[in-house]
Amino acid sequence: MCGIVGMVGHSPVAPLIVDALKRLEYRGYDSAGLATIEAGQLVRRRAEGKLINLEKRLREEPLGGTIGIGHTRWATHGVPNETNAHPHFSKDVAIVHNGIIENFAELREELTREGYEFASQTDTEVVAHLISRELARGAEPQHAAFNALKRLKGAFALAIMFRGDEDLIVGARNGPPLAVGHGEGEMYVGSDAIALAPFTDSITYLEDGDWVVVRRSGMQIYDMNGAPVDRKRQQSVGISFLVDKGNHRHFMEKEIHEQPEVISHTLAHYLDFTEGRTKSFDMPFDFGRIERLAISACGTAYLAGLIGKYWFERYARLPVDIDIASEFRYREMPLPKNSAALFVSQSGETADTLASLRYCRTEGVPIGAIVNVRESTIARESDGVFPTLAGPEIGVASTKAFTCQLSVLASLCLRAASERGHISREEEKRLVHELSEAPRFATQALKLGDQIEKVARELSQVHDVLYLGRDTSYPLAMEGALKLKEISYIHAEGYAAGELKHGPIALIDESMPVIVIAPHDRIFEKTVSNMQEVAARGGKIILITDEQGAARSMIKTLETIVMPEVPEFIAPIVYALPVQMLAYYTATIMGTDVDQPRNLAKSVTVE
Ligand code: F6R
Numbered sequence: 001m002c003g004i005v006g007m008v009g010h011s012p013v014a015p016l017i018v019d020a021l022k023r024l025e026y027r028g029y030d031s032a033g034l035a036t037i038e039a040g041q042l043v044r045r046r047a048e049g050k051l052i053n054l055e056k057r058l059r060e061e062p063l064g065g066t067i068g069i070g071h072t073r074w075a076t077h078g079v080p081n082e083t084n085a086h087p088h089f090s091k092d093v094a095i096v097h098n099g100i101i102e103n104f105a106e107l108r109e110e111l112t113r114e115g116y117e118f119a120s121q122t123d124t125e126v127v128a129h130l131i132s133r134e135l136a137r138g139a140e141p142q143h144a145a146f147n148a149l150k151r152l153k154g155a156f157a158l159a160i161m162f163r164g165d166e167d168l169i170v171g172a173r174n175g176p177p178l179a180v181g182h183g184e185g186e187m188y189v190g191s192d193a194i195a196l197a198p199f200t201d202s203i204t205y206l207e208d209g210d211w212v213v214v215r216r217s218g219m220q221i222y223d224m225n226g227a228p229v230d231r232k233r234q235q236s237v238g239i240s241f242l243v244d245k246g247n248h249r250h251f252m253e254k255e256i257h258e259q260p261e262v263i264s265h266t267l268a269h270y271l272d273f274t275e276g277r278t279k280s281f282d283m284p285f286d287f288g289r290i291e292r293l294a295i296s297a298c299g300t301a302y303l304a305g306l307i308g309k310y311w312f313e314r315y316a317r318l319p320v321d322i323d324i325a326s327e328f329r330y331r332e333m334p335l336p337k338n339s340a341a342l343f344v345s346q347s348g349e350t351a352d353t354l355a356s357l358r359y360c361r362t363e364g365v366p367i368g369a370i371v372n373v374r375e376s377t378i379a380r381e382s383d384g385v386f387p388t389l390a391g392p393e394i395g396v397a398s399t400k401a402f403t404c405q406l407s408v409l410a411s412l413c414l415r416a417a418s419e420r421g422h423i424s425r426e427e428e429k430r431l432v433h434e435l436s437e438a439p440r441f442a443t444q445a446l447k448l449g450d451q452i453e454k455v456a457r458e459l460s461q462v463h464d465v466l467y468l469g470r471d472t473s474y475p476l477a478m479e480g481a482l483k484l485k486e487i488s489y490i491h492a493e494g495y496a497a498g499e500l501k502h503g504p505i506a507l508i509d510e511s512m513p514v515i516v517i518a519p520h521d522r523i524f525e526k527t528v529s530n531m532q533e534v535a536a537r538g539g540k541i542i543l544i545t546d547e548q549g550a551a552r553s554m555i556k557t558l559e560t561i562v563m564p565e566v567p568e569f570i571a572p573i574v575y576a577l578p579v580q581m582l583a584y585y586t587a588t589i590m591g592t593d594v595d596q597p598r599n600l601a602k603s604v605t606v607e
Contacts, residue, residue: 001074001601002098003027006159006169006189008216014063017070020195025051026602028074031085035094036065042094042163046085067166069159071096074601078121090128092163097124098176100606102154142213145170159189172211176605177349177377180204180219187214193236201236250594252395256580259400264439265389266404270411273436276429278415284384285340285366287416294321296328296356297344300398305344306475307572308409316416325352335363343369346401347603348376370408372401395595396602397487399580406573410435434567444564445577452578455542455559456585462513467494469517470527472572476517483583487597488590497530510538519571520549531555544578
C-alpha cells in the first residue's frame with residue numbers, strides 16, 4: 001500500500017504533489033510527507049496522520065522547488081510517527097517507497113557495521129543508505145540507484161531524488177505498481193494514473209523488474225539487467241473524475257447510493273436485455289469445455305467470488321474451487337489442464353491476488369479477472385478482463401464494487417450455464433430479466449434507510465454481533481460482519497445459519513444481536529429453525545427478509561427489515577445494500593472515520 005508520487009516540473013511542485021497525494025490517500029493515511037530541492041538542498045516536510053496534517057505543516061513552513069517526491073503511508077515497519085514518515089534521506093539521497101524490503105534486517109546490519117546511522121525504524125531507510133554508499137563509491141546517481149536495487153529482495157515501488165540534480169527522478173518497480181506520466185516539458189511518476197490525472201492522461205506503466213530515469217525532457221526505462229526497454233505509452237481512460245462526495249456525508253454513503261446506477265451499467269455491459277441473453281464478449285476460456293474453475297480473491301472480493309461459486313455450481317453445473325488468495329498462493333494446488341482461473345479485485349493491485357494469478361500462470365491455465373481498475377496489474381496480466389463499471393471507489397470499505405462484482409459473476413454464470421447446456425433458452429431469458437430488475441430493487445432497498453438507522457442505534461451499543469445466512473446469504477452474512485467490524489470496530493462474525501449449533505450458539509445470550517439474512521426462498525424454513533434456536537436462548541434477532549418471510553417466520557424479533565420480494569437469483573445483489581447500510585449507519589452513529597477506518601488501506605499491495 002502507501003502511495004508515491006514524483007514530479008520534475010516548471011512551477012513549485014509542493015502544492016501539486018499534495019494534490020496528487022490526496023488522490024492516493026486511499027492507499028494509506030498513517031503519515032504523509034514530501035521532499036523537494038530548494039536552493040540546491042534536499043528539504044522535506046512530514047507529518048503523522050492524515051494528509052491534512054501535512055498540509056497544515058506546509059502552510060506554516062512552505063516548500064519551494066520544481067522537483068519533488070511525496071508519500072502517503074500505510075505503516076508496515078515502524079510505528080506511524082513523523083520519524084518513520086517518508087521521504088527518507090541519506091546524505092544526498094531522498095526516497096519514497098511502497099512495499100516491503102524483505103532483506104532489510106541483514107542490509108541494515110551491514111550498513112550499520114559500515115557506520116551508517118539509521119534515523120527511523122523503517123525498511124525503506126536501508127535503500128536510501130545503500131544508494132548513498134554507491135554514490136560515495138563514485139557511482140553516478142542513476143547507476144548508484146541501479147546498483148542498490150540489485151541488492152533488494154521483496155516488493156517495492158520507489159521514487160528517488162538526488163541533491164545536485166534537479167532534473168532527475170529514478171523510479172523502480174518490483175511488485176507494487178508505478179506509472180510514469182508524460183507532460184509538456186514536465187514528467188511525473190505515481191502509484192497509479194489517478195494520482196496523475198490532473199496533470200496528464202498519457203501514461204507508461206513499468207513492468208516488474210523495471211526501473212526508470214525520468215527527466216523533464218522525457219524518460220528511459222531499463223530492465224533488471226540494465227538494458228533499455230520499450231514500454232507502451234497509453235491514454236488513461238475514465239479517471240479525470242472529481243473526487244467529490246456530492247451531497248453525501250461520506251464517500252461510502254455516496255457509493256452505496258450509486259449502486260442502482262453502476263449495477264445497471266455493469267449488467268448492460270454483459271447482457272442483452274432485449275434478446276434476454278448474454279452479449280458476445282471475448283472470453284479467455286471456453287465455459288463449454290472447462291471442467292473446473294478456480295476463483296481466488298481477498299476480503300470483500302473473495303466473498304463476491306464465494307457467491308459466484310454458488311451460482312456457477314447451481315446454474316451452470318460448473319464445479320468451483322474458491323480460495324482466499326493469501327492461502328491459495330502458497331498452497332500449491334494442482335490445477336487440472338481443463339480448468340481455468342478467475343480473480344476478483346476492485347483495485348487490481350492486491351498483492352496476494354496477483355501472486356495467485358502468477359501461480360496459475362505457471363500452472364498454464366487460462367486466466368480471467370474481474371477488476372474495477374482497468375489499467376491495473378491484475379488486468380494487464382490476465383488473458384481476459386471482465387470490467388466492473390463501478391467507477392472509482394474511494395471509501396475504503398468496498399460497497400459498489402462488491403455489487404458490481406456480483407453483477408459480473410451473475411452474467412458470467414448465465415453465459416456458462418447456456419454454453420454448458422444447463423439452462424433452456426426460456427430460463428436464460430427469465431434469469432436475464434431478473435437481473436435487469438436488480439437496479440430497481442436496489443433503489444427500493446435504499447429507501448429503508450430510516451429503519452436501518454434505528455437498528456444501527458442498537459448495534460452501536462454492543463460489543464459483538466453475529467450474522468447468519470444460508471446459501472448465498474451465508475457469504476453475505478460474512479460480508480455484513482466484515483463491513484461492520486472494519487468501519488465501526490464492533491466485533492462481528494458471519495456464520496452459515498446451520499453451523500450455529502456446532503459452536504457459535506454458545507455465544508448467544510440476551511445481549512447478543514443476531515442479524516439473520518433470510519429472503520423467503522426454498523430453504524427459508526431451515527433458517528427459521530436456526531432463528532428459533534437463537535430466540536430460545538434470548539438472542540436479539542434482527543431479521544432481514546421480505547413480506548412473505550416476515551409473515552411466515554412467526555418469531556419475535558427486535559426488528560424486521562422488510563425488503564422487496566426479489567427473485568432468488570438476484571437476492572445477494574439486492575440484500576447487500578441493507579447489510580452495507582447497517583454498517584454505515586452504525587459507524588456514523590459511533591463517530592468513526594467511515595471513509596478511512598483505522599489501520600486499513602484501499603489498495604493492499606503488500607502481503
Ligand atoms: C472490505 C474491503 C477489502 C477488499 C480487499 C480486496 O470492505 O474493501 O476486504 O475487498 O482488500 O481488495 P481488492 O478488491 O482491491 O483486491
